Amino acid sequence: MAIQIKDLRYVYLPKTPNANVALDGVTLTIPDNAFAAFIGRTGSGKTTLVQHLNALLIPTSGELEVDEFKIVSKKRKNKKIKELRKHLSLVFQFPEYQLFEETVEKDVAFGLKNFGVKNDEAIKLAHEALLSVGLDEKYFQKSPFELSGGERRRVAIAGILAINPDILVLDEPTAGLDVKGAKDVMSLVQKMHENGKTIIMVTHDMDLVMKYCNLVYVLKDGKLAYQGSTDKLFDQVGEDSAIEIPPLYQLAQKLKERGAPIQIENIKSVDDLINQVKGWKKRHE
Amino acid sequence: MNNVTFGRYTPYNTFTHKLDPRNKLFILILLIVAIFFQFHVWSTTLLLSGAFLILFILMMLISRVSFLNIFKSLKSMWFLIIFLLVIYVFIPNKAYEGTPICYQFNEHYAIYWASFYQCGYIILRIILLFCLTMVLTSTTKPMDLTYAFEWYMTPLKLIRFPVHETAMTLSIALRFIPTLLDETERIMKAQESRGVDFGRGGLGKKFKAIISLIIPLFVSAIQRSEELSDAMEARGYDPRAKRTKYRKLTFGWRDAIAILFAGAIFGGVLYLFILDRTGTQIELFQWIFKVNPGF
Ligand SMILES: Nc1ncnc2c1ncn2[C@@H]1O[C@H](COP(=O)(O)OP(=O)(O)OP(=O)(O)O)[C@@H](O)[C@H]1O
C-alpha cells in the first residue's frame, strides 16, 4: 500500500467562529502503481486532502502513512518531511503562479537544487523535464513571465517532474487548458504511470477519469462517499448529481440495455466503443 | 503562518460588534490619549496603566477577542523588547543620577533601577496599544472602518481634498489584505512542495526562499489590481460621481453608553493629569526631561 489514511480530520481556522471542518473522518488506502482520481463537488475537500499527502497540512486528528513516512497530528513529531516531499510531489491547482526565476530552465532546476542536486546536474535534468513536457530549447532561456498560461503550466509541471518523485499528485492539472494542452499533460502523466509511478489526480472531468484512472475516490462534504474501481462508480452513482456520467458511458450503457453485447468495463475511449461495435457487427455478418 | 489571523475581523455578535464604527474609532483615540498621560509620581502612572490593562482585558472578554493573539504578538516582539532594554539600561542617562543604583561598574558608569522601570513601562504601553487596536479591528469590518474614516474626513471636501477616492483606495487595500494572506499561504505551500524550507536554512537559502515567495506574490497582486481596475471601469465607476450608501451607520443606545463610559474614564484621567501638572510644575519639567528621552 502506497498510501494509508486513517480517520483523517482537518479543521480550517479551529477555535474561531469561521471554523470549517473540511475533512471529517476520511479513511482510505491507495495501492502502489495506482492511477487514482479524487472527485467531488467544489469545496468537498479534495485539495485539502491531497495537501496532507506531503505534509503541507498537518491533520487536526487522525494519521496518514505514505510508504515509510508517517504523518501524525502532532506537528513536532513529523520527521523527514523533506524526504517525503521528494518521494511524493504535488502539482498545485494553477501551478503557473509559483514561477519566479528569471529563466525557465532555472525555475525548473530550482526544486532539484532544493533537494540537493548540484547546479550543472540540475540544469541537465531540467532540460530533460522541459523536453518531456513539449518545450524545446527555444524556451530554456525565456523568462517564465513572457509565456502563455498553458506554457507556464507546462513549466510548472516540468519543475515537479524533474524532481522525479515516486508518487505524483496533481490537483486539477487540466483546469483552464485547451483541448490539446490537456491532452498533452494527460499523456505525459500516463507515461509517468507506465514508468511505474503512482499517480493521484484531482479532477472534475469524468472523461479523464474514465479514460485514465483505475481507482476513484469520491468526496462529499469532507467525507468519503465512494472508493473503488471506475466502472462500478458510474454504475453506482446513478442519479447523484455531483457526478456527471460521461456521455460515452451513457451511450454504452444504453446500447447494452438494448441488448448489445458490450463490455462496459473495457471502454476507456470512443475508439474502444467503436472497436467493440465493429467486432460485434463482424460477428453478426 | 498561524498568526496570519492576527487582528482579523471575527463575526461574533457582541456589544462591541454592534457599536457604530465612528464611535469606536473616536473611543479608541480617546483611550490611546489616556494611555499616554504620564504622571509626576511613577507609581501613579503604573497604577493607572494596570487599571487600563484590566479594563482592556475586560473589553477583550466582552468582544471575545482571543488572548492567544497577545502572547503571539509578544513572542514576535522579543527583539524589540531586548532592543529597548539594551538602549534604556546600558546607555548612560544623566537623568537617572541620584536614583537607586542597581549595579555600579565604576565611578562614571552605573546601571539604575529607574531605567528598567522606564523600559517596562514602555513595553506595557505597547501592549495596551495592542489590546486596544485588536479590539477595534476584530470587532469592526474593514469596510465599516473606512466608512468611519470617510465620515471624519468629510469636512476636508471643502478644501477639495479627494475624500471619497482616499476612502475607496483604503477600503480596497483593506479588502485585499486577507486575499493576499491567502495567496501568500498558497504560494508558500507550492514552494514547499518544491523543497523550499521557510523555517530553516542559512542566510542565502532563506533569502532565496523569500524571493520565491515575494516575486509570485507581487506578480499576482499587480495582475489582480489591473483586473480590478478594468472591472471597475467596465461597470462605469466614476470616482467623482455622487453616490449613495447601501449601509447607513447609526448611533444607538449602546453607542451612548460606550461613549459616556469612555468619556468618563478619559475625563477622570485628564482631571488627575491637570491636578498633577498644576500642583508641582517645576519638578514636572525635570521629570519630563529626566525619564522621557524616547518621546
Ligand atoms: N485556507 C482556507 N481557509 C479556510 N477554509 C478553507 C481554506 N481552504 C479551503 N477551505 C474550505 O475547506 C473546504 C474544502 O476546500 P477544498 O479546497 O479542499 O475543496 P476542493 O474540493 O479542492 O474544491 P475545488 O474543486 O473547488 O478545488 C471548503 O469549504 C473551503 O471553503
Ligand SMILES: [Mg+2]
Ligand atoms: Mg481544489
